[in-house]
Amino acid sequence: MMAAPSAVARPVPSLGAEAATAWLALLGAYHLARRGTLPADTVTFAADERLGLQPLAEAATGALLAWAPESGWQVASPVQGEARALLDLYLPLLPRHPGETLTLGHLGQSLDGYIATARGESCFVTGPENILHLHCLRALCDAVLVGAETVAADDPRLTTRLVPGDNPVRVVLDPRRRLPVERRVFQDGAAPTLLVCAEGQPGPGRLGQAEVLAVPAHQGRLRLDALVAALHRRGLRRLFVEGGGLTVSSFLGAGLLDRLQVAVAPLLIGTGRRGLSLPAPDALGDCLRPPCRVFRMGADILFDSEPRAKPGGEAGGVSPGLARIR
Ligand SMILES: NC(=O)c1ccc[n+]([C@@H]2O[C@H](COP(=O)([O-])OP(=O)(O)OC[C@H]3O[C@@H](n4cnc5c(N)ncnc54)[C@H](OP(=O)(O)O)[C@@H]3O)[C@@H](O)[C@H]2O)c1
Structure with a gap:
């Protein structure tokens, strides 16, 4: 008789399209902090396929994240679903400056x-x-x-x-x-x-x-x-x-x-x-x-x-x- 498999291998899901975009934006935010290039003022960012994050003019729509030196990163309110959840989970883990441990x-x-x-x-x-x-x-x-x-x-x-x-x-x-x-x-x-x-x-x-x-x-x-x-x-x-x-x-x-x-x-x-x-x-x-x-x-x-x-x-x-x- 064949031995039963010791564990059931389950396929690992990849991130859905919106979550993948949010993940790239998050990586962009992470690298800004690690390089010590976070803005000195409040800035709103949109997701950018190539750069991860793109700063937005004040009145522009399509914001994903906002950075404020005193309060850190915030998720823009229209962002919902899987992308929102991913940002909620990982944003508090990001550093605010390169030396943060x-x-x-x-x-x-x-x-x-x-x-x-x-x-x-x-x-x-x-x-x-x-x-x-x-x-x-x-x-x-x-x-x-x-x-x-x-x-x-x-x-x-x-x-x-x-x-x-x-x-x-x-x-x-x-x-x-x-x-x-x-x-x-x-x-x-x-x-x-x-x-x-x-x-x-x-x-x-x-x-x-x-x-x-x-x-x-x-x-x-x-x-x-x-x-x-x-x-x-x-x-x-x-x-x-x-x-x-x-x-x-x-x-x-x-x-x-x-x-x-x-x-x-x-x-x-x-x-x-x-x-x-x-x-x-x-x-x-x-x-x-x-x-x-x-x-x-x-x-x-x-x-x-x-x-x-x-x-x-x-x-x-x-x-x-x-x-x-x-
Ligand atoms: N479900 C999960 O999240 C998860 C994650 C990882 C692993 N695992 C599983 O967990 C099992 C292994 O876990 P485990 O708890 O038995 O062992 P472990 O934490 O992987 O390894 C323990 C060993 O690491 C060394 N070590 C760890 N901390 C040390 C310290 N402060 N000072 C000195 N040595 C230190 C010691 O080696 P010496 O014995 O040589 O002193 C110690 O016996 C595996 O079956 C693995 O598959 C599960």
């Missing part, structure tokens, strides 16, 4: 809090819309970080191949240098790659095409504040921590996440690889209850939270594919 963690988990089966299968816990979202996040960050176990289990490429946008630098946390050189991130040359190990770990300065970066460690745990500082010094200021659970948890536990996104899929795994895991609190009142935005993402629900912000504030939206809930 961001560390964002994301996990896609089952209703019962697992990100993979016990054997490490995670294709696909969340749906295709969430996979597309991961590619969008990669395009809006300088570096994508994953733990050694994710590279061991998934052999991911960590590129932006589903959306327009630059590939981020790939950063693999492998303190003991246990990963084999055959993994794709060390071979395919699709983007610069850093292998992060604990200081003092023996071995050559490269693994395949990856450069080795040694950072201080304590009892086998990498000092993540030192890692973040080392990445910032290299000009990698916007960091996307894509998994797995141990890695995102260690960034969250170290107080280093500006944003934590958890996509919850209508799936029950039963027993598997944990998503977030933090030290036990003494009381429910000691638990983090961060301000949160909530989006529908296909069949999944995305919680976009700010773990370091005060509770009660609003953290910063998305159609049968992607819709803001609140």
Whole structure:
């Protein structure tokens, strides 16, 4: 008898026409900020196929985005539907100046809090819309970080191949240098790659095409504040921590996440690889209850939270594919 397929592969949707235009405009806005060329005055922009964004004369129609130095980016009110949702979701993630830093963690988990089966299968816990979202996040960050176990289990490429946008630098946390050189991130040359190990770990300065970066460690745990500082010094200021659970948890536990996104899929795994895991609190009142935005993402629900912000504030939206809930 043939073995049942271990996971159901679902086609990843591409962005619809309006959302694709909004995405290009968003990339245009992102690059204006990264280059430090955001206008000093309030300016309204239309989408432009070639440039992403085109400044508009005051009375012109067809506005998509408005920039105001004191309040940042706003979506023009006639913009609705998928394009609106996409802009609502990603605009608050854009920087306002080239030096602004961001560390964002994301996990896609089952209703019962697992990100993979016990054997490490995670294709696909969340749906295709969430996979597309991961590619969008990669395009809006300088570096994508994953733990050694994710590279061991998934052999991911960590590129932006589903959306327009630059590939981020790939950063693999492998303190003991246990990963084999055959993994794709060390071979395919699709983007610069850093292998992060604990200081003092023996071995050559490269693994395949990856450069080795040694950072201080304590009892086998990498000092993540030192890692973040080392990445910032290299000009990698916007960091996307894509998994797995141990890695995102260690960034969250170290107080280093500006944003934590958890996509919850209508799936029950039963027993598997944990998503977030933090030290036990003494009381429910000691638990983090961060301000949160909530989006529908296909069949999944995305919680976009700010773990370091005060509770009660609003953290910063998305159609049968992607819709803001609140
Ligand atoms: N659904 C999702 O969103 C998602 C995303 C990514 C991955 N996954 C799945 O999740 C599973 C992997 O997740 P995981 O939680 O088991 O492992 P992981 O986070 O991918 O990797 C954990 C390992 O990375 C290294 N590491 C991470 N943080 C470190 C730190 N602060 N200091 C030192 N080392 C650190 C350690 O390597 P050593 O063990 O060598 O010390 C650690 O054991 C896979 O099955 C993958 O398919 C799911």
